[in-house]
Amino acid sequence: MKLLEHEARNIFREYGIPVPAGFLIRSPGELASRMGELGERFVLKAQVEVGGRGKAGGIVVADPTTGERIAGDLFRKEIKGVPVREVLAVEYLDIQKEYYASIAIDRSTKQALILFTEEGGVDIEALAKERPEAVRRASLPLLMRDIPPFMIRDLLGAAPKEIGKVLNQLYRVFSEKDALLAEINPLVTTSEGIFAADAKLIVDDNALSRQGIKLNRDLTDREREAEMHGFSYVELKGDIGVIGNGAGLTMATLDLIEYYDGKAANFLDVGGGADQERVMHAVRLVAADPSVNVIVVNLLGGITRCDEVARGIISAGISQPVIVRLAGTNEAEGRQILDGSGYRMMESMEQAVKAAVEAVQ
């Protein structure tokens, strides 16, 4: 889960990474009462978890005379469709130089990947593609408590030595907070010293409970329901509902729909142990999307009982047609149950997908 900037910034501060002075507000009035803490110029930053909020108008410079009005405008805004409920007000930094620092997970080496560049405030992915030599990188096994000094020297190059401390503390944050990404972009120097002008921290969903973090995502009703049942669910833009078991098989079903020029309405992986009840909930959930005109169910498993699945589909009692591919035990019984109720059971996923695409054409 991606933390909001002010949450990440608080953690960075706890670890001794300097951040600009400032505070969080929930209304323009709150700003008015504390404006004195901020100086002649300050920055208002919408606390939304979307990327590119600066370009979308979520970061604005203000002063004591314009502050309340500009904050008011910001609270009325939606940044990429997300309403602004909280704003971080921070002192304006007179920046001398910008750097970039991040620590992420490297799938290839199975280690922490530390990135540092003396060209901060950039799109790091674009820079890494255009001029890879400008981005210094180092891999560190997570068994290490700190970044070894030689590695810090290699990463820093000509950058000020004090940044080394920031890098090491960022690694401590990464390692102790179960982060998938800890990023400072930009890390800046001013006449006062070094500051993390932004703070980004993504925490592993599988470690939220031990980190004491509550999952607070803006979910649609259907996404919330899917989560409750333990389904993996992603909403898409088409008209063919998809239910599968296993992420790979479900993705392959979606791909096959695209191959036959159809459009999937969702990705739903029911997970292991697809019994009558789970299948019924999955079918109802997908059918509740008004754009769904037909549903493909593609379930394959050694121990999946086809008769149970068939009963689950029928007991969902939905109005859209359901095209089914089932393989497992009691296949013949499953087919009999479905045939008797007017549902179609196909021999292969290919046939099922073709039939679904034809049904909506």
Add this chain to the structure above:
Amino acid sequence: MIYGDKHTGVIVTGATGKQGAFHIALMNEYARQVGGEGVVAGVTPGKAGQEVAGVPVYNSIHDALKEHDASASVLFVPGFAAGDSIMEAASAGLSLVVAITEHIPVHDTMRAISFARIHGCDVIGPNCPGLLSPGEIKMGIMPVHLSSRGHVGVISRSGTLTYEIVDQLTRAGLGQSTIVGIGGDPVIGQTFRDVLRRFEEDDQTEAVVILGEVGGSLEEEGAKATDLPIAAYIAGISAPPEKRMGHAGAIIEGGEGDARSKIERLRRMGVPVASRPSEVPRLIKEIL
């Protein structure tokens, strides 16, 4: 076959849970059919003296090894305990851990894999269905009835999609040497490259199917490092960016790891890539 054979003794950690007990029974049913060792012991801390599916349970792997010969373990423990179980197995001297468990915090996986490597222990998974060498050994949860013994190796990041492809291979008369589910997490122990290296040294394997998906670049790294004939299928060509498609590792991040560019890179290396799962058997026949 790779990673184990009929003579490999297996310890199941998390034996007394519902999943553990169920799959010990299935693994040993298969072992009986093929005349193999199968699961010789189970481990659940605090449950020593119990028996699960006819297999004795011990408090630790160390205790189990005093009474039984084993070189591999299969994990069915919950996510929060799995890193610990991997390290226990490695520390006790086992050479292979197959981690079926899903939802392991990724830092635990990274630390446990580093630890296991120090002890010379290979980790398959986590978040995987394990492996199956038809006619030899099953370590994990793959259904056996879809497979047949033969000369095609299969390496996959997925579970059920693997069964789909294995079924199609079998129907096309292409038996399998070993089917390895390497796992759907962002960080996994044995990668395509590691498993391909094993297949290179395996006389039984003549060609390999790589079943990949969106996220990362392990497929390309594997393909680049082998001279075995391989064919691939990559799931997720219709996956939107920045959305997790079921697997923790199946996510297109920062414009990296999307299916189209993965497929393109593989094809540029001369690897035939199927546009549909049903094309895989034909591609394999062409390269055999």
